[in-house]
Amino acid sequence: MTGSLSRSTDSGAGPAARRSDATRTAILAAARERFAADGYERATIRAIAKDARIDPSMVMRYFGSKEGLFAAAVALDLRLPDLTQVERDEVGRALVQHFLGLWEENEELTAVLRVGATNQAGAERMQGIFRDQLLPVARQVCPDPEQVPARAALCASQLLGLALTRYVLRFAPTVALRPEEIVAWLAPTVQRYLAAPSP
Amino acid sequence: MTGSLSRSTDSGAGPAARRSDATRTAILAAARERFAADGYERATIRAIAKDARIDPSMVMRYFGSKEGLFAAAVALDLRLPDLTQVERDEVGRALVQHFLGLWEENEELTAVLRVGATNQAGAERMQGIFRDQLLPVARQVCPDPEQVPARAALCASQLLGLALTRYVLRFAPTVALRPEEIVAWLAPTVQRYLAAPSP
DNA sequence: TATGTTTGCCAACAAGCGTTGACCAACGCG
DNA sequence: CGCGTTGGTCAACGCTTGTTGGCAAACATA
Structure with a gap:
């Protein structure tokens, strides 16, 4: 007492x-x-x-x-870099590289993704991470403030899709890719989603 | 009854x-x-x-x-179109459109994705779908046969990432996107993964 | 040494799970 | 009619789950 x-x-x-x-x-x-x-x-x-x-x-x-x-x-802090310090046309590469490093070394991310796919509370936690951590970073880079949510969401779809196929579903060709290859392929995609004029 | x-x-x-x-x-x-x-x-x-x-x-x-x-x-047949009948620079759009249509009308896909994320047997089933259905289609389009698995895997990462954020995690901005917008954004990505020269 | 707090194990609870087998009501057909 | 097959319910089985409360050491302080 x-x-x-x-x-x-x-x-x-x-x-x-x-x-x-x-x-x-x-x-x-x-x-x-x-x-x-x-x-x-x-x-x-x-x-x-x-x-x-x-x-x-x-x-x-x-x-x-x-x-x-x-x-x-799983108290998740993505420690996203400050993209205002990065060359305008390098933000895609910077983001992909950062994410890949996180996933490679950190199993919390696999945990939260797996749980997010099963569990309502897990899904809400992922929504929170997206809202509180990725959205603000996207806001630093996107040209039109109104498009920030959609563009950030597209980035999330590509990055989480990679994580899903590589670390959860373990598709053989995805697992076989070397990190540099992944960055080379995905960086232009993320770059376009973030900063290129809308299609 | x-x-x-x-x-x-x-x-x-x-x-x-x-x-x-x-x-x-x-x-x-x-x-x-x-x-x-x-x-x-x-x-x-x-x-x-x-x-x-x-x-x-x-x-x-x-x-x-x-x-x-x-x-x-969940006996899954993606009914992928024959891409040899599609204009070379339209295969990305065709694939994205087809996938989106499948997901919108068919809850089996959400089921198999959710289970794939939790369950070992589910993950193997998804690997089988990828191997037996997406890989052959990619083979119709890819320039270099040796690159087919990697390129198909990249497509899968983007398409499944969209499905994950839209239908499973239900990220608000992703759910809000109209189908045409999704196609417009994702088609160039898939097109590049499938048919563009490697970076 | 005596006392109160931490740290831990043990045994049990109620609930829910997949699964099984006994039993019953129709039906089709000779 | 009688009889085998089919479609269906019911009650229980063995097991695992998250969770709880009691009890015994280890420790800290006085």
């Missing part, structure tokens, strides 16, 4: 490092992996707990529910 | 129209709807049976298992 959480080793800046932090991050890592591999429904709390080598009830204690765990596991 | 044709009037050609055919198709329709709306795991046999107003056990009798039902519900 006491709110006091003073610790002997709490020296100065930042919150004290609790013993449970290790388990917490272990759970989150296992959750990301499972969500990415299996999607929301088939990624069971029991399996995640087994991966993290703790009891399923701990997951509930730390994250309240399965939805809470998912929300905590 | 049954509208059953009498067996005695079974005149010659084709198998007799059984009374159960109505239920069968009702189950399939309900299954398509549920799979499209909920994905594989959350589309329960019980819910499908309730939609079709019959007992869950009937689904098992007719289709053996949930996987059997899914296989029967």
